[in-house]
Amino acid sequence: MGxxxxxxxxxxxxxxxxxxxxxxxxxxWRAATRAALENRGLPNKRDEAxxxxxxxxxxxxxxxxxxxxxxxxxxxxxxxPIRHAPTDILPRLAGALGxxxxxxxxxxxxxxxxxxxxxxxxxxxxxxxxxPTGVSAQVRERLSVADGGxxxxxxxxxxxxxxxxxxxxxIGDCPGILAVSSGVDLxxxxxxRQTTLTFGGKLVRLxxxxxxxxxxxxxVMDAVYLLAPNRHADLTTTATISGPExxxxxxxxxxxxxxxxxxxxxxxxxxxxxxxxxARMTHRALMLGDRAEIDAKPELEIYAxxxxxxxxxxxxxxxxxALFYMRQRGLPEAQARAILIRSFLAEPLDRxxxxxxxxxxxxxxxxxLEALS
Amino acid sequence: MVQVKDSIARETVRDVEALESSKYKxxxxxxxxxxxxxxxxxxxxxxxxxxxxxxxxxxxxxxxAAYRRWLQMEEPTWAKVRYTPVDYDDIYYYxxxxxxxxxxxxxxxxxxxxxxxxxxxIPLREQEVLLGVKGAAxxxxxxxETPKVAVDAVFDSVxxxxxFKKELAKAGVIFMSISEAIREHPELVRKYLxxxxxxxxxxxxxxxxxxxxxxxxxxxxxxxxxPMELSTYFRMNAEGTGxxxxxxxxxxxxxxxxxxxxxxxxxxxxxQLHAAIVELVALDDAEIKYSTVQNWWPGDExxxxxVYNFVxxxxxxxxxxxxxxxxQVETGSAITWKYPSCILRGDNSVGEFYSIAVTNGAQQAxxxxxxxxxxxxxxxxxISKGISAGRSDNTYRGLVxxxxxxxxxxxxxxxxxxxxxxxxxAHTVPYVECKTPKAVLEHEATxxxxxxxxxxxARQRGLDEEAATALLVNxxxxxxxQELPMxxxxxxQKLLAVSLEGSVG
Numbered sequence: 065m066g067x068x069x070x071x072x073x074x075x076x077x078x079x080x081x082x083x084x085x086x087x088x089x090x091x092x093w094r095a096a097t098r099a100a101l102e103n104r105g106l107p108n109k110r111d112e113a114x115x116x117x118x119x120x121x122x123x124x125x126x127x128x129x130x131x132x133x134x135x136x137x138x139x140x141x142x143x144x145p146i147r148h149a150p151t152d153i154l155p156r157l158a159g160a161l162g163x164x165x166x167x168x169x170x171x172x173x174x175x176x177x178x179x180x181x182x183x184x185x186x187x188x189x190x191x192x193x194x195x196p197t198g199v200s201a202q203v204r205e206r207l208s209v210a211d212g213g214x215x216x217x218x219x220x221x222x223x224x225x226x227x228x229x230x231x232x233x234x235i236g237d238c239p240g241i242l243a244v245s246s247g248v249d250l251x252x253x254x255x256x257r258q259t260t261l262t263f264g265g266k267l268v269r270l271x272x273x274x275x276x277x278x279x280x281x282x283x284v285m286d287a288v289y290l291l292a293p294n295r296h297a298d299l300t301t302t303a304t305i306s307g308p309e310x311x312x313x314x315x316x317x318x319x320x321x322x323x324x325x326x327x328x329x330x331x332x333x334x335x336x337x338x339x340x341x342x343a344r345m346t347h348r349a350l351m352l353g354d355r356a357e358i359d360a361k362p363e364l365e366i367y368a369x370x371x372x373x374x375x376x377x378x379x380x381x382x383x384x385x386a387l388f389y390m391r392q393r394g395l396p397e398a399q400a401r402a403i404l405i406r407s408f409l410a411e412p413l414d415r416x417x418x419x420x421x422x423x424x425x426x427x428x429x430x431x432x433l434e435a436l437s
Numbered sequence: 438m439v440q441v442k443d444s445i446a447r448e449t450v451r452d453v454e455a456l457e458s459s460k461y462k463x464x465x466x467x468x469x470x471x472x473x474x475x476x477x478x479x480x481x482x483x484x485x486x487x488x489x490x491x492x493x494x495x496x497x498x499x500x501x502a503a504y505r506r507w508l509q510m511e512e513p514t515w516a517k518v519r520y521t522p523v524d525y526d527d528i529y530y531y532x533x534x535x536x537x538x539x540x541x542x543x544x545x546x547x548x549x550x551x552x553x554x555x556x557x558x559i560p561l562r563e564q565e566v567l568l569g570v571k572g573a574a575x576x577x578x579x580x581x582e583t584p585k586v587a588v589d590a591v592f593d594s595v596x597x598x599x600x601f602k603k604e605l606a607k608a609g610v611i612f613m614s615i616s617e618a619i620r621e622h623p624e625l626v627r628k629y630l631x632x633x634x635x636x637x638x639x640x641x642x643x644x645x646x647x648x649x650x651x652x653x654x655x656x657x658x659x660x661x662x663x664p665m666e667l668s669t670y671f672r673m674n675a676e677g678t679g680x681x682x683x684x685x686x687x688x689x690x691x692x693x694x695x696x697x698x699x700x701x702x703x704x705x706x707x708x709q710l711h712a713a714i715v716e717l718v719a720l721d722d723a724e725i726k727y728s729t730v731q732n733w734w735p736g737d738e739x740x741x742x743x744v745y746n747f748v749x750x751x752x753x754x755x756x757x758x759x760x761x762x763x764x765q766v767e768t769g770s771a772i773t774w775k776y777p778s779c780i781l782r783g784d785n786s787v788g789e790f791y792s793i794a795v796t797n798g799a800q801q802a803x804x805x806x807x808x809x810x811x812x813x814x815x816x817x818x819x820i821s822k823g824i825s826a827g828r829s830d831n832t833y834r835g836l837v838x839x840x841x842x843x844x845x846x847x848x849x850x851x852x853x854x855x856x857x858x859x860x861x862x863a864h865t866v867p868y869v870e871c872k873t874p875k876a877v878l879e880h881e882a883t884x885x886x887x888x889x890x891x892x893x894x895a896r897q898r899g900l901d902e903e904a905a906t907a908l909l910v911n912x913x914x915x916x917x918x919q920e921l922p923m924x925x926x927x928x929x930q931k932l933l934a935v936s937l938e939g940s941v942g
Contacts (some may be wrong), residue, residue: 112515116870336859351874355841362880364865369856369886377880379871 074105077120079186079214082127086161093149097156107153116327116359117298122241122267123186126214130185132162136178140166146190150218155190155245158218162188165220169194170201170229175418180207182215182240190218197224197251204232204421209240209265217244225251231258232421234428238265245271252279252307259416260287261425263432264295264324271300278307278338286412287316290405290432291324293353298327305338312343315412319405321436322353330375331363338368345375350382350408352436398437406433474531480504483647486531490616490650493623499636503646506637513640516803517832517864520745520772523710528679530648601665608664610694611656615683618654625656629687633716633753633780641712641774642749645681649714652682657692657723666922668697679710686716688723690756695726697925708771709734712747721756721783728921729777730929732769738827740799743771750777751807754786754815762789763806764920766929771800776834778807781815781843788817791917795933796829796861805835805866810876814845822914823854825861832864837878839871846876854884855913 076084080101087098107113108120143164150156159165168176170193180189195201209215223229235242242265250256262268276283289297303312312332320326328347349358362375382404390400409429416422474485483504487497512522605612611622619626636646653669669684688694698715711733717725727750736743746769752761763777779788790806808817817837825831833852854863865882887909895905911918914933921929 339859351871351876353874355872356874357870357872359871360867360869362865362867362882364854364882364884365862366854366856366864366884367862369859369861371856371884371886373884375865375880375882377867377869378878379869380877381874 074103076102076105077124078127079123079125080105080120082186083157083161086129090160093156094160097149097153097160100153101157104153113300113329115361116325117267117269117296119241119243119267119269123214126186126212126241128185130183130187130213130215132180132182132187132189132215132217134166134178134180134189134191136168137176140191141169142167150245150247152245154216154243155218155247158188158190158216158245162190162216162218166191167194168192169196170199170203172199173201175202175204177204178206180205180215180217182207182209182213182242184210184212184240186214186216188216190220192220192222195221195223195227195229195254198226199224200228202230202232202418202421204234206234206236207238207242207244208236209238209242211239211266213240215240215242217242219244219246221246221248221256223248223250223254223256226253227251228255229257230417231256232416232418232425233258233260233270234425235262235265235268235270238263238268240265241267243267243269243271246273248272248274250274250276250281250283252277252281254281256283256285257415257417258283258285259412259425260299261413261428262287262289262297262299264289264291264297264326267296267298269298269300272302274301274303274312276303276305276310276312278305278310278341280309280311282311283313284415285312285314286415288409288412288429289316289318289320289326290409290429290436291318291320291326292432292436293321293323296325296327298329300327300329302331302333303343304333304335305341305343306335307337308339308341310338310341310343312341312345314345315415316347317409317412318347318349318358319352319409320349320356320358323355324357326358328358328360328362328377330361331365332373332375334364334366334368334371334373336367339370341368341371341373343371343373347376348378348408350405351379352382352405402433402437406430474529476529477526478504478528478530478648482530486648486650489531490619492616492619495627496619499631500647503636503643504648507640507643507647510637510640510643516774516834517830517866518772518774518801518803520801521708523708523745525644528710530679530681531650604664609658609661610663611654612667613654615649615652615654615685618685622654622656625687626654626685629685629716629718631716633718633751634714634749639749641747642714645683645712645714645749648679649681649683652684652713653686654684655686655694655696657688657694659689660691661689662692663694666695666697668699670699679712681711682713684713684715686725686727687718688720688725688759690720691722693724695922696728697922698727698729699732699925708736708742709744710747711744711770713749715748715750715777717752717761719752719754719756719759719761719786722758723756724760724762725752726762726922727752727764727777728925729763729765729767730925730932731765731767731773732932734771735769735798735800736771738798740771743800744769745772746770746775747772748775750775751780752778752788753780754783754788754812756786757783757812758785759783760787760789762787762791762920764791764917765793765804766917766921766925766932767792767794767802767804768932770802773800773802773804775804776806778809779817780809780811781817781846782811783815784812785814786812787815789920790817790819790821791920792821793824793914793917793929793933794821794831794833795824795826796831797827798829799827800829802830803832803834805833807836808838808848810837810839810843810846810848812843815843816847817849819848819850819852820916821850821852822917823852823863824857824910824913825854825863826857828860830862830864832866833882834866836868837870837880838868839873839876839878841872844873844875846873846878848876848878848880850878850880852880852882853913854882855910856884856886
């Protein structure tokens with residue numbers, strides 16, 4: 065509220081200075097990106113969209129150049145230079161410094177798996193997945209960043225008319241900093257089912273920006289986060305629904321141990337023309353120990369009157385009554401807790417359609433829980 | 438079914454029309470002589486205001502410090518409202534009726550002001566009490582038989598009269614204008630003023646701290662249950678005037694007070710600025726209930742004119758087991774920027790926020806609350822009902838923050854929005870921050886239109902369309918209306934009817 069006038073120029077962090085150096089001599093939108101970075105720095109607490117995730121502070125001293133390796137079940141169909149600038153600073157930087165974009169065009173029934181591994185230092189990458197009209201396909205992305213690394217990744221999904229995509233994103237062990245900005249363009253009558261599983265990192269920020277045409281298209285954006293001490297995960301989504309009769313369902317569940325920090329930000333924007341939209345967003349999370357922190361901002365912005373929109377948000381501890389009951393039945397406390405947390409967190413994963421992937425993510429979840437206790 | 442829907446669209450058109458100036462019954466100005474400070478804001482103007490109020494030196498210094506701080510601040514832009522920027526140098530910061538502040542007999546009160554109050558429908562059955570010294574006791578005694586409301590009326594910048602003062606004094610309750618309180622109870626004012634909303638809290642609050650001209654002061658002593666509802670009516674009258682009142686209510690240990698606030702302003706082409714501060718302090722086991730019916734002039738149907746309502750309201754549950762409850766019915770103002778909040782500092786303290794915000798025509802409201810849980814076992818409850826019609830935008834913006842030490846904290850939030858017509862907007866922006874595992878926080882929000890099934894059902898039972906719609910809207914806001922004191926509930930229902938005339942009858 066009513067901040068003091070900023071007269072001093074921004075004092076750049078070493079990481080920012082290194083990024084500016086990398087953009088020296090840039091022209092066009094790349095030069096504009098450089099200027100924006102110089103003026104405002106990397107996203108930080110002063111930016112409304114980054115209120116609870118201070119990327120600027122945590123990237124502070126990472127200056128050396130790193131690499132991001134992307135390996136997949138197959139090579140991309142094309143590699144193209146970036147011509148147009150995205151809006152936000154991170155995808156802009158990824159576009160400016162991430163080299164050519166890898167383009168994957170999926171075929172009917174394809175199941176593409178991508179392994180994204182980032183080394184120490186700052187790395188940028190950008191890739192595009194196209195799902196042509198009428199095609200049903202699946203993509204699984206697994207990402208990790210080494211300790212001392214900062215990976216900035218921009219992803220663009222184009223889902224054609226009547227196409228269907230299951231997207232599963234999982235973040236494995238991630239001692240470094242990871243920021244993924246995904247833009248998803250959904251075609252008329254198309255379907256997106258996106259599920260994310262993360263155990264956090266030094267900082268993990270996963271943004272999904274969905275452009276939803278209404279038009280009987282359906283989108284599911286589910287997520288699960290389980291955070292060990294000193295892990296941070298930020299799940300941010302925006303959905304702009306621009307036409308009538310669209311469907312959106314979001315379910316995010318989380319559990320945070322002592323000194324962990326979970327952030328959920330979701331925004332549903334229903335435009336004037338988007339009559340008869342049905343949109344639901346739910347975030348529920350468990351606080352597992354002292355000094356755990358969870359922040360949430362589930363937002364609705366609605367301009368159409370004939371809609372059904374709702375969001376719910378609930379935070380609390382494990383149900384002591386249930387715990388008591390299970391212990392009474394002879395289960396040791398740690399095990400009883402793990403079972404309760406697992407069943408609480410599993411709900412979004414249970415909605416994954418591919419049984420193999422579903423089981424594999426559930427297994428990851430159990431492993432993560434075991435590591436916690 | 439289709440028939441019902443079509444007629445809703447027709448009602449919507451009528452909603453917008455309902456905002457036409459003729460429907461705003463408070464849109465009159467009073468033709469009385471005004472004494473004003475020179476236009477614009479400067480240290481001289483602040484000195485003028487302070488001198489006018491015969492304030493002690495410390496008060497002037499306090500104002501000047503706020504002013505200097507304000508010069509370095511920027512107007513906030515994060516709210517979801519758009520408006521023509523305010524020219525802070527084109528406002529009169531002080532306007533008072535020339536004839537003086539307090540009246541000894543009926544002859545002293547300008548008849549125009551009296552007529553004004555009558556039009557406002559203030560429960561001034563106590564008008565004799567308001568006006569004269571003679572007969573006050575009898576009137577008070579008479580009044581004892583019916584529910585009483587003690588009134589402080591603030592006209593532009595100056596508090597013109599406070600009723601039932603004597604009877605309140607018997608109970609030990611201090612109820613007077615804040616300028617009087619600065620003179621008569623400086624120790625209390627000095628101790629509490631700015632202790633909830635600090636001098637430089639935000640842009641508008643800092644401006645208010647520099648230039649506030651009057652307002653109400655209430656002190657309820659230990660163990661006293663205030664014998665009547667206290668009430669203030671604020672009215673802006675003079676052209677090009679800003680109103681900057683400041684209310685300070687202190688409920689000492691074990692006391693209780695219920696306070697009502699009503700606001701109106703005349704119709705004017707230009708925008709009028711209202712930047713008020715309300716500070717509430719509840720000590721151990723005390724309870725404050727603060728109700729507002731806000732009906733500032735909302736501007737005409739094209740968004741011309743209307744009041745900019747930029748208000749900072751905050752309550753501090755400073756003591757154990759204390760409770761502060763905000764209830765608001767917001768139907769007026771062109772722009773509303775208002776977040777009545779509770780700081781739940783004392784263990785087991787309770788904060789409540791019940792709100793109905795209605796926007797129509799070109800109104801924009803960004804309103805909500807903040808519940809800051811600091812103490813153990815603190816509880817808060819937020820019920821917000823937003824109704825948007827016409828081309829208006831209605832935003833709920835709220836924060837629930839639970840500190841690491843607030844073990845056992847509990848919050849429940851429910852925000853429901855109703856859209857009437859397809860040219861308005863309803864938005865929900867809740868912030869939730871939790872730093873302890875020993876808290877439970879729940880938030881629910883829905884956005885819908887009036888249910889066609891329910892309308893159909895009501896009509897099937899013989900209600901005409903208008904009555905059916907009214908029934909549903911009343912049902913929609915019921916949880917909040919029932920929190921209002923009786924005197925206000927009636928007025929609030931009337932206001933809702935006027936604001937949404939055509940569709941809610």
